[in-house]
Amino acid sequence: MSLSEHLFQDFIAEKRYMYLxxxxxxxxIITAGALILGIILGVIAAIIRVQHQNKKNSSEKTGPVLxxxxxxxxxxxxxxxxxxTIVQLMILTxxxxxxxxxxxxxxxxxxxxxxxxxxxxxxSGIQSVDIGQTEAGRSLGxxxxxxxxxxxxxxxxxxxxxxxxxxxxSLVKETSVAGxxxxxxxxxxxxxxxxxxxxxxxxxxxxxxIYLVIVIGLTQVLNILERRMARSDIR
Numbered sequence: 001m002s003l004s005e006h007l008f009q010d011f012i013a014e015k016r017y018m019y020l021x022x023x024x025x026x027x028x029i030i031t032a033g034a035l036i037l038g039i040i041l042g043v044i045a046a047i048i049r050v051q052h053q054n055k056k057n058s059s060e061k062t063g064p065v066l067x068x069x070x071x072x073x074x075x076x077x078x079x080x081x082x083x084x085t086i087v088q089l090m091i092l093t094x095x096x097x098x099x100x101x102x103x104x105x106x107x108x109x110x111x112x113x114x115x116x117x118x119x120x121x122x123x124s125g126i127q128s129v130d131i132g133q134t135e136a137g138r139s140l141g142x143x144x145x146x147x148x149x150x151x152x153x154x155x156x157x158x159x160x161x162x163x164x165x166x167x168x169x170s171l172v173k174e175t176s177v178a179g180x181x182x183x184x185x186x187x188x189x190x191x192x193x194x195x196x197x198x199x200x201x202x203x204x205x206x207x208x209x210i211y212l213v214i215v216i217g218l219t220q221v222l223n224i225l226e227r228r229m230a231r232s233d234i235r
Contacts, residue, residue: 037111042118
């Protein structure tokens with residue numbers, strides 16, 4: 001069978017290319033939802049850890065609520081960063097949230113996983129902001145919360161924006177395991193074509209190329225973002 005016949009059989013016949021199109025759509029939905037959830041969880045976890053550490057460093061008494069929240073956050077970070085993503089996804093799908101819609105479950109699973117890494121990125125960003133910025137905010141009469149919200153976090157996000165974007169790129173590739181729980185993502189779409197045509201190379205190569213194009217495009221966006229941030233720092 002010639003190459004053109006292989007391509008026709010794998011992608012054109014019976015509109016098998018739609019497996020890739022539908023899979024790509026699900027991959028984008030899962031990635032976008034998980035990124036939003038991961039940033040929310042990451043910011044909350046990072047703030048709790050930084051606040052607790054600041055209290056300890058200043059020898060201030062740590063309240064019971066902050067202490068308990070810090071214990072929960074440390075447990076969350078340890079468990080999530082210490083176990084494989086696919087295991088977390090399978091536990092959430094088959095043991096905890098059996099009745100959930102597969103894509104919603106995947107968004108939550110990948111979001112929780114991403115949040116643990118985003119938390120450490122944002123925590124390092126907050127700690128990279130000079131302490132004088134916080135002191136200046138407090139001297140102007142701002143509360144601790146307002147100082148963090150108006151002064152520290154905007155600078156922290158600017159410092160770690162490239163790292164968060166890299167986490168986004170990694171997240172795109174990590175969602176390729178969603179097929180293990182029955183979700184037709186991009187990788188699963190290619191595998192379905194392989195199972196129907198018994199021709200593995202073209203559909204799996206197409207999946208790899210699509211991921212490669214996505215990652216190259218996101219990397220170019222990251223490069224543009226870094227150049228603009230560098231120019232703004234010079235000004």
